[in-house]
Amino acid sequence: MAAMLSHNTLCIIPNVSKYGRALINRHLSKKTHNLEWKENLQYALENHHELYLRPIRVVNSRLGTSFSGAPIEHRRLKLADKDAILQTQFSTVFSRGFEDLKSYLCNDHYDVLETTLWPLSALSVYLTELRKQEETLKEGFNKYAKNDIPEIYVAALLTNHLLSCLVYGNQYLISNDYRKKPPLCPCSNRDCGKYITYGQTGLGHAHIWYGRPDVVVMPKQKNNSYMVPLWYINELEQEEEEEDEMKDMHPLEIKVQSKFKHFASQVLSQAIIFAFYQSNVMKKRGITPLTTLLPSLVLTPSHYYIIMYDYKNDILLSSGHQDSSLWDDTEDFRFNLSAILHIWMVLNYNDFVPTLDPEVIHDFARSSNIHNILESQNLLGETEKISRKNSFVTINTNDDDDECVSIKDMKDYIKDPHKRKWY
Ligand SMILES: [Zn+2]
Numbered sequence: 252m253a254a255m256l257s258h259n260t261l262c263i264i265p266n267v268s269k270y271g272r273a274l275i276n277r278h279l280s281k282k283t284h285n286l287e288w289k290e291n292l293q294y295a296l297e298n299h300h301e302l303y304l305r306p307i308r309v310v311n312s313r314l315g316t317s318f319s320g321a322p323i324e325h326r327r328l329k330l331a332d333k334d335a336i337l338q339t340q341f342s343t344v345f346s347r348g349f350e351d352l353k354s355y356l357c358n359d360h361y362d363v364l365e366t367t368l369w370p371l372s373a374l375s376v377y378l379t380e381l382r383k384q385e386e387t388l389k390e391g392f393n394k395y396a397k398n399d400i401p402e403i404y405v406a407a408l409l410t411n412h413l414l415s416c417l418v419y420g421n422q423y424l425i426s427n428d429y430r431k432k433p434p435l436c437p438c439s440n441r442d443c444g445k446y447i448t449y450g451q452t453g454l455g456h457a458h459i460w461y462g463r464p465d466v467v468v469m470p471k472q473k474n475n476s477y478m479v480p481l482w483y484i485n486e487l488e489q490e491e492e493e494e495d496e497m498k499d500m501h502p503l504e505i506k507v508q509s510k511f512k513h514f515a516s517q518v519l520s521q522a523i524i525f526a527f528y529q530s531n532v533m534k535k536r537g538i539t540p541l542t543t544l545l546p547s548l549v550l551t552p553s554h555y556y557i558i559m560y561d562y563k564n565d566i567l568l569s570s571g572h573q574d575s576s577l578w579d580d581t582e583d584f585r586f587n588l589s590a591i592l593h594i595w596m597v598l599n600y601n602d603f604v605p606t607l608d609p610e611v612i613h614d615f616a617r618s619s620n621i622h623n624i625l626e627s628q629n630l631l632g633e634t635e636k637i638s639r640k641n642s643f644v645t646i647n648t649n650d651d652d653d654e655c656v657s658i659k660d661m662k663d664y665i666k667d668p669h670k671r672k673w674y
Contacts (some may be wrong), residue, residue: 305327308618414481414598454480462521551577553578564612
């Protein structure tokens with residue numbers, strides 16, 4: 252039996268170990284001396300804005316390229332007999348997360364698995380400090396916007412003051428591919444000054460797709476057995492040009508056409524590779540996965556997008572048809588709390604087990620066409636070799652710079668103890 256803070260009193264929760272109890276008490280009681288976070292949570296649930304995920308079909312793609320060099324021709328999944336758009340709700344896919352939150356708020360005696368309490372403790376701290384985090388991000392973005400904000404600063408600000416806060420243990424790695432690497436969090440908050448953790452985030456297969464997610468977030472309670480890759484896009488660099496690309500679009504799509512198309516290829520290829528990779532990790536550790544539908548996240552300073560790929564049933568879902576705002580549009584730099592809930596559930600997906608209805612899976616299996624594309628090149632079996640590593644050797648018949656995995660200074664390279672002979 253174990254205890255946790257609820258409505259300012261201790262209530263009894265079964266099945267929590269002594270170790271878990273001590274940590275949860277520390278995190279939920281010290282930092283939640285007022286109930287502001289519960290009010291924020293209740294408000295977020297009562298005013299939840301739905302996010303819609305639509306099935307995507309990959310029509311064509313070149314394989315054996317980096318994520319950023321993977322031209323993926325894709326479109327919404329079409330219906331043969333009706334001109335309609337298919338979609339599913341985020342709250343249906345993550346129904347367990349919403350049920351857990353609602354029952355936590357409604358019941359004095361809250362029966363949850365111990366594992367769910369870890370992400371909940373992270374969320375409680377974040378919602379308690381919400382105003383402070385909003386102010387820090389606002390100041391940070393304003394500061395760097397004046398100097399044409401470099402992407403690494405966006406990545407560091409959002410990682411330190413949003414993403415890593417939403418997982419227990421705050422563990423993350425920012426790709427060491429960035430040329431500029433600020434050693435400390437670049438925010439102006441005097442209490443922060445956190446060291447930034449850089450590392451190798453490389454992921455993929457040389458003959459399929461490969462590359463380095465900008466950041467990976469790793470909830471600590473799982474001993475790093477799972478992670479979530481993130482792609483940061485500094486949308487200030489994106490150009491506003493549309494018009495003639497809209498001619499084949501459904502009228503409903505034109506209304507909500509988003510900026511997503513500018514970076515769709517790289518984030519879709521990354522999401523697909525990540526799902527296969529995570530399956531390999533589980534297999535290697537002898538763990539039966541609770542779900543085969545895995546999420547990836549794309550963030551800009553103002554928007555977020557969620558992609559989910561079911562590697563077993565070959566179903567690809569994306570919220571990329573619309574720009575979902577990180578911020579509440581009616582107020583200056585106040586978070587859209589629905590965005591916080593969505594991102595929190597995505598980062599802790601292993602505890603909230605996103606799933607599709609079995610009948611939906613049955614009807615839409617292989618709808619994304621990825622399995623067919625890989626099979627046509629005898630590469631479906633190779634997905635079992637998708638792994639994390641620093642470089643992906645490709646057989647290049649030309650010297651196309653776009654195919655390079657990384658750029659190194661020659662002087663730095665000769666000092667590298669692991670260097671290979673050039674050829
Ligand atoms: Zn900071």
